[in-house]
Amino acid sequence: MLIFGARERSRPGPRRRALAGGTILVALTGVAAACSAITEGDEPTAGGTLYYLSDRLNFPLDQQGLYLAEDVAFTTAFLQRTLTAYSYDADPTAVELVSDLATDTGSPNGDATQWSFTLRDGLTFEDGSALTCADVKFGVSRAFNPEFILANGLPRAVRLLDVPLGPDGNPAYAGPYAPDPGDVAAFDRAVSCSGDDRTVTFRLARPAGDFGHAVTALAFGPVPEDTPDGAGYGSAPLSSGPYRIDAASAERLTLVRNDAWDRDTDPLRPAYPDRVEVELGVEPVDLDERMRVDEGDDRAAVARASDPEAAPAPLSSDDEDRLIAGQGLGVRYLAVNTTRVPLAEHRRAIAAAVDRAGLHEALGGDDAGAPAAGLLPPGIASDEVASAGPADPPAGDPEAARALLDDAGEPMPPLSFAYLDTPENHAAAAVLQESLDAAGIALATVPLGPADYYPAIQDPGSPHALMLGSWAPPWMDGSTVADLLTPAGGPANLSRYDDPGFTADAEAAAGEIDDDARAAAWSELDARAVADAVVVPLRFDRQRGLVGSQVRGAMAWAPYGSLAFGALWLEPPE
Incomplete structure (x- = not known):
């Protein structure tokens, strides 16, 4: 089960849409579907204090240094705005790409190697100073900070910019704070301002139809x-969103309304609570108990990484009313190392031999996720039904596997399955070994601790043929799956897949500007990878968590595998 904060269609992926001023985009029908405590006729009300309980010992505030998806969801809801954003909807297939700081979702040139965004009028930071293109450019420059790159890697979105990479894979530009910032001219060409400092233009290293x-x-x-x-800067960042930091300590973060924020410039965020209090360092067992008991201020609380099943007693009917569950974007899959198993x-x-039903149960069953037939989840795949797969995943077919072995005409090479040594993965390894053995395929299982596991599976020369992959796209478009299936993905390409025809088609899909055509192209490539048995999709992660009994508007929000913090409002206490 994927709990909040533990991140890991008939219509194609999210449509791009600009929002007219004054239109708050919150799909209340989706909210109602996501939480049974929301009854028909509930009208959002402003006011009150929203509490956020966290087991974290600190709360990162420097936006360019944020890494965890739930941190991004929280920060973009309350403190910092971006050029574009995602609408609030519990249905992943209904989430839309919308304009935020920009007037629309971007204007590409003919080959999608250049994108321009014009800022809305009247944007300010919390101190009342105007928010301009120069501020956007400076923010992007900070993403090249070597400290951020060392901690989290260079963000995929930033890698799209036409800033050269050195032999070590790091960018030639080192950001504004480095003693030697490096190739400043390259960065200035990649990010430029015009139009009275309201238009920012990005020059890309390669076509990207999804740069919006x-x-x-x-x-x-x-x-x-x-x-x-x-x-x-991270200790006291200036807000561009509806709230600002009033106080920050090791135990608590307090947000209050940002008086300089103009609702007319921000049609995305309803900003219902008057105040947001983040309590840090809550022990996980206490966090789970407090969310279950639902007393005092905790009735107006949501939590990071709350586990509804942690308490010994089963959920009561009242608890069930406060349970938020929904589809996330994360996918679990079995990667087949093509350098160890080169024959299709x-x-x-x-x-064919893999017992997917057994693996589904070993990895958490229906509470943990829904069976997957591809890597692209609903909300991104152009064919939601095909991507989701059968409700009951199939058991292995040893006879079909034996027939394929006969067709190969060569003996199967030695196989080993490397996995992170946890009880869940150990159970999965046993299922996998048994199902392959039934088809006459020998498999050695290799449990590894965290210090050894990740280097072992990401090493280009890894001796292991099979490994469990876990992936979530950084944004809601199929292009990001290329990291798993092409050499450019580096260590993310656990399958070491290097098919020139596939890579060429992936590059063409990445440059497709039309949303529908791009979604269809990525779904077709996803299906090809599955048909070539480069990956064996297992499940799409499910999100679950309890919220306080006064909390309304709660939904499992696919873009970040978290709650949609910006849609939350509070029912006044009785």
């Missing part, structure tokens, strides 16, 4: 261009 999605990333968020101290017939024999 990429700039939902906080790496592209504005920071005042005269900010002097890179390390110190051998890979297909493995895929």
Whole structure:
């Protein structure tokens, strides 16, 4: 089960749409479907204090340094705006790409190697200073900070910019705070301002038809261009959103309304609560108990990483009314290392033999997720039904596997399955070994601790043929799946898949500007990878968590695998 904060269609992926001023985009029908405590006729009301309980010992505030998806969801809801954003809807297939700081979702040139965004009129930071293109450019420059890259890697969205990479894979530009910033001219060509400092233009290293999605990333968020101290900014960042930081300590973060925020410039955020209190360092067992008991201020609380099943007693009917559950974007899959299993017939024999029903149960069953037939989840795949797969995943077919082995005409090479040594993965390894054995395929299982596991599976020369992959797209477009299936993905390409025809088609799909055509192209490539048995899709993660009894508007929000913090409002206490 994917709990909030533990991140990991008949209509194609999210449509791009600009929002007219004054139109608040919150799909209340989706909210109602996501939480049974929301009854028909409930009208959102402003006011009150929303509480957020976290087991974290600190709360990162520097937007360019944020990494965890729930941190991004929280920060973009309350403190920082981006050029584009995603609408609030519990249905992943109904989530839309919308304009935020920009007037629309971006204007590409003919080959999608250049994108321009014009800022809305009247944008300000919390101190009342105007928010301009120069501030957006400066914010992007901060994403090249070597400290951020060392901690989290260079964000995929930033890698799209036409800034050269050095032999070590790091960008030639090192950001505004480095003693030697490097190739400043390259960055200035990649990000430029015009039109009275209201239009920002990005020049890309390669075509990207989905760049309007990429700039939902906080790496592209504005920071005042005269900010002097890179390390110190994160302690007191200036807000561009509806709230500002009133107080921050090791135990608590307090947000209050930002008086400089103009609702007319922000049609996305309803900003219902008057105040947001984040309580840090809550022990997980206490967090789960407090959310279950639902007393005092906790009745107006949501929580990071709350586990509805942690308490010994089953959920009561009242608890069930407060349970938020829905589809996330994360996918679990079995990667087949093509350097260890180069013959497609051998890979297909493995895929045919795999007991997907057994693996589904070993990895958490229906509470943890829904069976997957591809890597692209609903909300991104152009064919939701085909992507989702059968409700009951099939058991292995040893006879079909044996026939494929005969077609190969060569013996299966030695196989080993490397996995992170946890009880759940150990159970999955046993299922996998048994199902392959039934088809006459020998498999060695290799449990590894965290220090050894990740280097072992990401090493280009890894000796292991099979490994469990876990992936969630950084934004809601199929292009990001290329990291799993092409050499450019580096260590993310666990299958070491290097098919020139596939890679060429992936590059063509990435440059497709038409949303529907691009979604169809990525879904077709996803299906090809599955048919070639490069990956064996297992499940799409499910989100679950309890909210306080006064909390309304709660939904499992697919873009970040979290609650949609910006849609939350509070029922006044009786």
